[in-house]
Amino acid sequence: MAYTIGVDLGGTNIKIGLFADRQRLIDQHWTPTPAKAPPAQTLQAITAGIQAMLAQHPGDLTAIGLGIPGLVDAQRGISMFSPNFPLWQDVPVGAVLHKEFGVPVRIDNDVRVNTIGEWRLGAGQGESNLVMLTIGTGLGAGVVVDGHLLRGATNSAGEIGHMNMFRHGRPCNCGSAGCLSRYVSAVGIVQTYREKRAALDLPAVAAATPKTIQVAAEAGEAAAIATYQAAGTLLGFGLTNIVNMYNPAVIIIGGGVAGAGDWLLRPARQVVADHALAIPGRACRIVTAQLGNTAGMCGAAQLVRKESVPR
Structure with a gap:
């Protein structure tokens, strides 16, 4: 064989x-x-x-x-x-x-x-235009347009995690500030959670992770719910930019943070529905990855x- x-x-x-x-x-x-x-x-x-x-x-x-x-x-x-x-x-x-x-x-x-894995064998099979976001410690992405994987002049195409969302936001290791990955990532979600708890005069949680925050949200904790609402909303604006820029048929969300499911994706989908250009917005599906690790x-x-x- x-x-x-x-x-x-x-x-x-x-x-x-x-x-x-x-x-x-x-x-x-x-x-x-x-x-x-x-x-x-x-x-x-x-x-x-x-x-x-x-x-x-x-x-x-x-x-x-x-x-x-x-x-x-x-x-x-x-x-x-x-x-x-x-x-x-x-x-x-x-x-x-x-x-x-x-x-x-x-x-x-x-x-x-x-x-490429999700495109050929997973959630993107049969599509010629798609974007995949991998949300873990940070946020990375790959872009397929008209059946070709984009690379760019310096092999940097698809750095969606460094899309600037705030003019004066959280510092990023890339040298800028306010990048999407500083908010929509494991690190970013934990930081937002700590900020939300501090604003409610709640004690800090030293060992917080996106999963423990999700569990807290499912139990009804206001700070955890607000954390995922904030992350999902900001993700939605990032996805809106992607829809308007690349016109994908599908956006695939993968990585460990994608395990939050609707806690993250429900507000994101709503923002896309409200703010993306109408025709490409309606044509784009937002789904979770199928192949896992x-x-x-x-x-x-x-x-x-x-x-x-x-x-």
Whole structure:
């Protein structure tokens, strides 16, 4: 049998999937990411994981795809910079793995790879115009227009998380302030929750997470309800800009924070209904992702398909 490998390289785990026909997930292998180690150690962990899977499933390896956080040169297979890996700079990931396995190797940014996964195998199947937001610690996005994944002049297309929502807002690591990701993300939601509790003279909750805030909202806590109302409303204005700018048929919301479901999406959908241009607004569905934590592996395996090559 012929196999394709899809690798989702995360700051916590390396997820390696073995695929038949680039679509059917046969097996997967997870291993901790040595994020603070030199690049060679991480690449060795990837190599060992792939070798272990191939040992369990004898066959012909045809290609390897990887999703990597940060800025990548997809054409040359180089990871230029990754915020998750402090020692990484201009790492020739493609060349190293090609030398080891002798097959074509493709890489791309992890959020774009997640987008490809949902586009080809998940909530975006059959669509030629879509946007995927991954809301976790931060907010990333991938954009597909007329069947092509957008990259931009500096590989930065789709940085929707840095859409400016407030002229004088929360400082962002990008150097600006008021970015959408500073409010609609795990970090942003927790900060908003603390602010809402302080405004109501309630004691601080040191270990708050989006999930615990959701539980508190379900129990009727006013500060938690107001937190998700604020985050969902701001997300809605961000989605309104996306609808008006890209005219997608579907916007897919993924990542850990998407687990809040209607607590986040109900106010967002209402804002889009009220403020987006009428025709593209009515034509756009806002849905949650389908593939969960396999999206990155699935998308990475799809990178070798000609029609999904970034343009």
